[in-house]
Amino acid sequence: MTQTEENSMPMNEPPSSVAQIGIITKYEMRNYITARRFYLLLGIALAFSALFTFLIGHYGLPIGGGALGFYFEWWGGSAKYIIVFGAIVFGGDAISGEFQNKTGYFLVGNPIRRSSIYIGKYLAAVIASLIITGIYAVIMLLNEFYYYGTSIQWQFDQSFVFTLVFLISAMGLTFLFSSAFKTISYSILGAVVLFVGFDIIESLDSAFVHIEPWFLLTYGSEIVSDIFISPYPVHSTISDTGHILTTQMTMTTYNPTVPEGLAIMLAYFAVTSVLGLIIFARKEFN
Amino acid sequence: MKDLSIQAVNLTKKYGSFTAVDNLNLKIEGSKCVGFLGPNGAGKTTTLKIFTDMIFASSGSALINGVPVHSNKKEALKHCGSLIETPEIYPSFTPRVALSMIAEIRGIAASERKKRIEEAVSEVKMQEWMDKKVGKFSKGMKQRIDIASALLSEPDIVLLDEPTSGLDPRGSAEVRDIVKSLKKKDRLIFMSSHLLPEVSEVCDEVAVIDHGKLLVHDTLTNVTSKFSGGGSYTVVEVGFSRPVDNTNAISSIQSVISVEKIDSRNLRIKFSGGLQTQENLVSQLESMNLGMISLRAASSALEDSYLNLIKDTQ
Numbered sequence: 378m379t380q381t382e383e384n385s386m387p388m389n390e391p392p393s394s395v396a397q398i399g400i401i402t403k404y405e406m407r408n409y410i411t412a413r414r415f416y417l418l419l420g421i422a423l424a425f426s427a428l429f430t431f432l433i434g435h436y437g438l439p440i441g442g443g444a445l446g447f448y449f450e451w452w453g454g455s456a457k458y459i460i461v462f463g464a465i466v467f468g469g470d471a472i473s474g475e476f477q478n479k480t481g482y483f484l485v486g487n488p489i490r491r492s493s494i495y496i497g498k499y500l501a502a503v504i505a506s507l508i509i510t511g512i513y514a515v516i517m518l519l520n521e522f523y524y525y526g527t528s529i530q531w532q533f534d535q536s537f538v539f540t541l542v543f544l545i546s547a548m549g550l551t552f553l554f555s556s557a558f559k560t561i562s563y564s565i566l567g568a569v570v571l572f573v574g575f576d577i578i579e580s581l582d583s584a585f586v587h588i589e590p591w592f593l594l595t596y597g598s599e600i601v602s603d604i605f606i607s608p609y610p611v612h613s614t615i616s617d618t619g620h621i622l623t624t625q626m627t628m629t630t631y632n633p634t635v636p637e638g639l640a641i642m643l644a645y646f647a648v649t650s651v652l653g654l655i656i657f658a659r660k661e662f663n
Numbered sequence: 664m665k666d667l668s669i670q671a672v673n674l675t676k677k678y679g680s681f682t683a684v685d686n687l688n689l690k691i692e693g694s695k696c697v698g699f700l701g702p703n704g705a706g707k708t709t710t711l712k713i714f715t716d717m718i719f720a721s722s723g724s725a726l727i728n729g730v731p732v733h734s735n736k737k738e739a740l741k742h743c744g745s746l747i748e749t750p751e752i753y754p755s756f757t758p759r760v761a762l763s764m765i766a767e768i769r770g771i772a773a774s775e776r777k778k779r780i781e782e783a784v785s786e787v788k789m790q791e792w793m794d795k796k797v798g799k800f801s802k803g804m805k806q807r808i809d810i811a812s813a814l815l816s817e818p819d820i821v822l823l824d825e826p827t828s829g830l831d832p833r834g835s836a837e838v839r840d841i842v843k844s845l846k847k848k849d850r851l852i853f854m855s856s857h858l859l860p861e862v863s864e865v866c867d868e869v870a871v872i873d874h875g876k877l878l879v880h881d882t883l884t885n886v887t888s889k890f891s892g893g894g895s896y897t898v899v900e901v902g903f904s905r906p907v908d909n910t911n912a913i914s915s916i917q918s919v920i921s922v923e924k925i926d927s928r929n930l931r932i933k934f935s936g937g938l939q940t941q942e943n944l945v946s947q948l949e950s951m952n953l954g955m956i957s958l959r960a961a962s963s964a965l966e967d968s969y970l971n972l973i974k975d976t977q
Contacts, residue, residue, distance in 0.1 A: 389742075389769050389770045389771050389772075389816045390741065390770045391737055391741050392770050400767045400768055404760070407756075407760065408753045411755035411756070412754070412755040479750055479751040480751045480752065480753055482717070482747055482749075482750030482751070483765075484768075486715040486716075486717060486740070486745040486747055486750075487740060487765060487769060488737040488739075488740040488741040488743075488768070488769065489736075489768050490736065661717065661719060662712065
């Protein structure tokens with residue numbers, strides 16, 4: 378090394394894109410915590426936990442089913458809502474907020490790929506939701522130990538994994554919405570309408586159309602609760618719901634198999650992630 | 664001398680039928696400060712946004728140190744700091760946290776990070792606010808932190824979009840001093856501004872754009888001598904508390920080109936030179952004990968040049 382080189386100021390080389398993803402994730406997590414957003418969702422999860430703990434303590438355990446019935450009622454009935462809340466709270470404005478609030482101007486002009494920003498923010502949202510989902514699971518398991526004194530059933534292990542798959546796909550979907558809109562309210566509203574819309578579409582399909590709703594994310598996520606039913610529910614059942622005027626009405630209830638549910642959720646994750654990344658990479662800060 | 668350059672090659676940006684930047688060809692090389700001038704909607708910010716990959720060219724390319732910004736952003740921007748409009752920072756962040764994030768993204772070594780952040784914040788006179796949440800800051804305070812962010816990695820090239828916008832007069836003067844100090848450090852500064860005295864004071868060259876087209880890019884001296892109709896000068900209007908009968912003494916002050924009476928107590932003085940000359944002129948007028956009570960800039964050679972250039976494109 379020459380004397381001149383020794384004396385010169387070292388030039389900054391931006392870290393690898395993978396390292397930059399980690400940096401964005403770290404600071405986004407910090408933003409969630411300092412902006413109290415994290416505590417909002419934690420509060421919702423704790424309120425759900427307190428409600429279930431109170432209801433079980435006051436009205437008793439679910440009749441029949443043992444620990445599996447307990448899991449079905451508590452985890453199967455509510456974990457998906459925690460995930461949906463998390464996706465909306467952390468993911469709803471993750472990208473649209475960068476445009477509307479102009480915080481993106483602070484980041485984008487730096488030597489960092491937009492994909493690193495997107496993935497870093499996505500990971501932060503998933504990790505924050507995961508921490509809260511984990512706390513929610515621990516509270517439920519403490520209740521389960523108290524009432525049943527049993528070890529964790531394998532069905533819960535599987536359901537927890539399915540919940541995580543639902544988390545990454547639901548977050549991918551809200552990030553796609555957030556990427557597609559430049560206005561926070563539209564992106565959040567879009568995500569809320571979509572999740573509510575999924576349930577409505579599934580009900581209408583069940584009553585009138587009678588085709589398996591494999592195209593709905595929430596249908597795929599039903600394996601989170603179905604795994605607690607023993608034996609595992611059959612793929613479809615048709616029930617008579619009576620007459621409307623002279624028309625005989627039937628309801629077809631579909632239940633995804635485990636591979637089917639996983640495939641639907643993973644497909645949502647893959648498609649929404651790719652689309653969200655492409656849209657964000659092409660979006661302009663006008 | 665480092666090989667610094669920013670270059671627009673046939674750069675065009677269209678929004679539907681509206682052309683914001685129209686086949687712009689501009690090359691700026693070496694360490695200097697170039698003022699980027701033009702009326703509102705001329706395409707200044709659009710051009711700077713293309714250079715920072717915030718928006719994308721419809722055709723043509725923007726190069727920094729010969730590297731295309733859009734296709735190789737990380738490489739192109741690694742030695743380039745920028746301030747485009749007034750970026751917002753997460754309200755829950757303090758300047759220290761926000762700048763730490765930028766320092767890490769830019770690869771400033773952990774051992775240097777604290778020192779660099781403190782130096783950058785000190786340069787924009789925000790030390791007292793280092794650990795306060797940005798959400799409580801005024802626009803001017805945020806602008807100072809944004810400037811600190813642009814300078815944090817000690818970039819060779821600095822792109823500034825109206826850097827004194829939102830700042831009070833003292834803040835504006837401090838930013839001008841920062842730009843001057845960057846020039847001394849052999850940096851290339853490309854700065855858009857509406858404030859022509861500011862450009863006259865700190866820039867070596869000017870590029871004037873209107874309707875997305877480059878009208879002229881040359882040294883300040885060449886532009887003013889070509890387009891103002893008479894070299895580099897400034898015109899000030901000076902008010903006195905009592906009538907000034909004899910203007911010969913004022914005319915004899917070095918650098919004064921002409922003295923014109925507006926009325927018995929107000930004179931229009933044309934002189935060659937910039938702010939330093941103006942400071943000398945004020946001192947001499949005061950020493951003459953004529954009862955000088957006011958002085959305001961009426962126009963400058965750059966202003967006249969600018970108006971002549973823009974007028975031709977209307």
